[in-house]
Amino acid sequence: MNRIVIVGAGLAGLRTATELRERGYDGEVVVIGDEPHPPYDRPPLSSELLTRAEPLWLADDLGTALADVADRVITGRAARLEPGAESVVIMDDGARLEASAVVLAMGSAPVRRWPEPLTLHTLEDAALLRAALAAPARLAIIGAGWIGSEVAGQAAAAGHEVTVFEAGPAPLADHIGVRAGDYTRAWHEAAEVDLRTDTPVHAVDPAGGTGAGLRAIVRTGDGDIEADAVLAATGVRPNTDWLAGSGIPVTERGFVPVTVDGRVSPRDATVEATGADTPRVWAVGDVALRDHPRHGPLAGGHWFSALRDPAGVAAGILGPERAEPAPNLLAPEVFSDQFGHHLERIGDLAGPGGTEVLRGDPGAGWTLLQIRENRLVGAIVADSPRDTSAVRKAFQRAGEDYPRIDLDLATDPAVQLRKALT
Template identity: 45%
Template sequence: MPETLDVPAAETRDAPRPPRSVLVVGAGLAGLRTVAELRAQGFTGGITVVGAETSAPYDRPPLSKELFARSEPVWLAGEGYGDLADLADRVLLGHRAVRLEAGDDGARVEVEPAAGGGTITLEADAVVLAVGAHAVTPPGWSGALLLHEAADAARLRALLVPGRRLVVVGAGWIGAEVAGLAAARGCEVRVVEAAPTPLARQVGTRVGALTVPWYAAAGVELRCGAPVGAVRPGEVELADGEVLRADVVLAATGVRPATRWLAGTVPLTPRGAVPVDESGRVIGGPVSVRAVGDCADMSVAGVGTVPGGHWDAALTHPAALVAGLLGNDAPPTPAPYVFSTQLGHELTLVGRPHDGEEIVLRGDPDAGGWTALYLTREAYAPTDPATGPARLVGGFTVDRPRDVSPLRKLLAGGARPALDLDRALDPAVPLRKAVAS
């Protein structure tokens, strides 16, 4: 029989009121920040945290960005993000959630301990899903390695010694980061990408094309427009039949929300994420359930749907989620933000660009740092788009940190400020002073 832990039971109520107990499923950054926000915003009730990994919460970006510089995880408690042992009443690491039952007045979650011994049932007034995501590879790829957890990074560090042949499948954030570091370590590195350019899905093909020369400069061979047909131990076969020999194959082909166990209990998007509003409330789901971080797709006014999967969302979104849960005033929703260090360059993407938006460059890519500004006109002048004001919807900076903070401020809360393009395109003019009056 399942064991039921004595967490204060949910009460039936006619009007919404703050919960007496909260169960956080997930012990990564999003889960830890949710617990820290609960305490910071005055919650004095019971908090239970369940995490599938057996280790304490650690920071994931260094796994790829500092693959060879750090041999141990960067523990979040040591970085000032809070300590679960101090913040929560009960922490169950090494426990995997397998079933959720939820209504408007409370929820129950069944978890399985990694050590065995049968399931445990946890009850609480509110459940916050911060279960994260897992790396994926296409079916049948044999021998490909992933990079998502600390154990993955340790395995890659041991294998990627000077002279090894590495094939990275995917020229996105993670793939490019690892490729550059491995080449600098003395590995023979090839990157194959099905899209026409690196970062095509993230920044578009026009801007992605500007990153192509970085690969050769870093000693990395890049193949774009090269979908992979199969991966076998020691080799990667491209769709055209060419075979690339490899000592190590890294599949940097993306992640999927770790939500399969939630099917039929809460709504899920086509990619398997939990759809939420800006307060983390599940759209079309029970009142007692919230979701945050990599497992959630957030609907943001003025922006649209923002997929989870990035560090900054896990860091910042719990503040609004907890505010909504406790009936407090929520902070403005930050603009989507991603940062990367790859192939000798520092990159940030602010906002959520879409296909078809106008792109202008602030600075010269051949002469140092630059920023691509993504603009829209049609939504604000549908009868004559060409004469509508140029409104900023996103920015991609390369080795230009001075533009990052202005972009985040200008785009916060779904804002779409009109720009004076003559000033915006002059890299000597501070971006905040390029807003049209």
């Protein structure tokens, strides 16, 4: 058996197939996808919702089409996995695919707490939301995370009335911390978005009875709002429910724990699998909780993970005799374009016992340095590409450690940040 089955036809799946071919794999590659479209880039669905009507196809963006690197592309859903030295993926129609290695790259799905609101994850979702905003409308958004903030900026710029409900104390607080999130409040205010933090939504009910289209009522402890459309942007969960009963470990949040090169670790398995029977299963992208020598367990779910991690997965599958190991040791990174600003998070948040140090002006370009024990553990960077580059390069130089930082130099606006990092 010389067949690799990749479950998932998004960015992580395409990149894994590409990396396998670039490392000389000449066996069969089968990719399973549950959407009837070629792979496309998801960030533009929210950050360019109303300014880009056509998808950004990954074949155009990356220069590689899935059909160029996969022998077969199957549209459907995987329903069951039987892992082993030779694994079997069983489709929802009962078809069985034997594999010498399986790569789990299924991505994630939006969390749906209520049936009425729209969600935004697929081309079809984007088309529905775009149609709802074809004429002046009142849009309610539940959640001020990455997607909620990006859509709020797009809708406000197009002249729509936008209200955002956020249960936490600041926009993006779960992702970049409360202080950095507070800095982005001014972006909402400048766009005339009605941002309501510390306001959990209790219910969403249809408005006007039947025939009311997408209109719905958002109910909170501070009152109700009726909107022409409601978007629920309250997070996603990895598509791993179908792995139940397979013996593949899955955390409470739905992630598959893997080693630095993306392999499901035998020591974590709930079934005995040793020697020749060790499951040859890897996970990458949204579904993976990858062990990192510097940052510890890293959850996928961001574009950079799906882009970078497949190189290590391909090298791990092929082994040192076929490919040099190439695990992704870069700092984790996520970016967002919202309200005319570019925001990036690189590395970790300072956390308890750490400090946050501001570089720049919150009213212009700024960087919020995340510091522990005189080392840079991460940074939140807004509209400062030079600082972004300096932080990335510092992590690359530091290897498996965190870079040291001279805070006197780092906080001097006349000094380039790279000169403060060693």
